[in-house]
Amino acid sequence: MPLSMARAGEPNIIKKVGGKEGTRQFLEKLGFVAGGTVTVVSEAGGNLIVNVKESRVAIGKDMANRIII
Numbered sequence: 001m002p003l004s005m006a007r008a009g010e011p012n013i014i015k016k017v018g019g020k021e022g023t024r025q026f027l028e029k030l031g032f033v034a035g036g037t038v039t040v041v042s043e044a045g046g047n048l049i050v051n052v053k054e055s056r057v058a059i060g061k062d063m064a065n066r067i068i069i
Helices: 021-030
Strands: 011-013 037-044 047-052 055-059
Touching: none
Parallel strands: none
Antiparallel strands: 011 037, 037 047, 047 055
16 A cells, blocks of 8 residues: 555554566655554645654655555
């Protein structure tokens, strides 16, 4: 299931990060790596604020759809 469908407050394990090579590298630098934990803090207009590696990161819905949990 893509990260964009996750419920707020529930920790999830990242299974796969998809997209083109540049997109994957960008997300990995933010901390979105397979096996890592991500928690959705809030969602507004399709954009998400998530906790990943003890940091809060805002990502758009298109990026969230590339992160499989």
